[in-house]
Amino acid sequence: MARCDELAAVSEEPGCLTRRYLTPPAKIVHQRLAGWMTDASLTPRVDNAGNLIGRLSGRGTRRVLLIGSHLDTVPNAGKYDGVLGVLMGLAVAERLRGEDLPFHLDVVGFSEEEGVRFSKPYLGCSALSGDFLPEWLDRRDAAGVSMRQAIADFGLDPDAVGSCIYDPADVLGFIEPHLEQGPVLEHAKLPVGMVSGIAGQSRLRVAFHGAAAHAGTTPMDRRQDALLCAAQFVTAVRARALSVEGLRATVGSVRVTPNAPNVVAAAAELSLDVRHAEDAQRESAVRDLIAAGHEAAASEGARFEVLEETSQSAVLMDHKLSSLLRESIEECGGPPTSILSGAGHDAVIMAGRFPVSMLFLRHPGAVSHHPDERVEAEDVAVGIDVLTRFVLRLARQLRSTA
Missing domain, CATH: 3.30.70.360 (Alpha-Beta Plaits)
Structure with missing residues (x-):
């Protein structure tokens, strides 16, 4: 929660949180997150679409589980949308260092999801999934800066966005923790829930x-x-x-x-x-x-x-991953409530190439994309516990079928 507060202070505008794709504040966020990742025994890197990825290495494997969300914001945003999911992924990796996992665990901070700067959402996850179109590089922001120039100014290679792609044969799945951005869990008095699909x-x-x-x-x-x-x-x-x-x-x-x-x-x-x-x-x-x-x-x-x-198109969550998530929620003492997400998420694009699942956290007041965005520390703790158990369950399942 303290890290959420710290990153919320990194903004393009004084007095409010605005952090668009590949603007100078994004580089500061990368530096701080990369430091935390290194301290947690992850190896951080930034790909040519600006995604920050920290790897907790497994042993003798090409297989990888992805966990995370996005680092950009809408103008005058709240401090938890997107960023909370990345930091929860990092917290899970911190808990699991020293575990002999049969796969790599990649904590992903997608560079762009909101579509604010270039009027095109899901840029970061599209690069990982192989859905990034070269013609997008010619899009310009309100100041006339092209996406190609923005990527180059960030110290990256716009002609090498294709190098960001993960091979679907290697990816066990992607799980995205996120605020619910709605009232269902609050009304049900539950800290977490699982997403059944995305509208x-x-x-x-x-x-x-x-x-x-x-x-x-x-x-x-x-x-x-x-x-x-x-x-x-x-x-x-x-x-x-x-x-x-x-x-x-x-x-x-x-x-x-x-x-x-x-x-x-x-x-x-x-x-x-x-x-x-x-x-x-x-x-x-x-x-x-x-x-x-x-x-x-x-x-x-x-x-x-x-x-x-x-x-x-509408997206359904992967059955196998969702079953593991349901069991992990039950193990933590809660009923596995299923929720349809009316909001779009990085999981929408990732689902086109990889198995995906999502964990929602209770969102008091259900006010998102706004400074009044809230989450309770106790609910975040439950979510981290659920995700840790999810990763360990997946590891046991893979070992048993090896």
């Missing part, structure tokens, strides 16, 4: 194109108001989400042009985030909302456009 997600950028006009001289019935279209669209998004159990649909960002108080809006660009545990439900909602956008634009003589659309 699929669609992210879109859409725009309405109308015509700028004088707010005082243009009659109301002769306007092509892009912001009015956007308002109709936001209402349609909420109505569609309420129509299906478990559907989440959100417009979280709106940019208006020219954004002046006495000018009818010429354009409005919006984000759209749609999530559901069943991909068919999510995809149907996206189709309906795109149609609603066109309908809203037509009603005002404007034009609707989808600027960008990406999606991630």
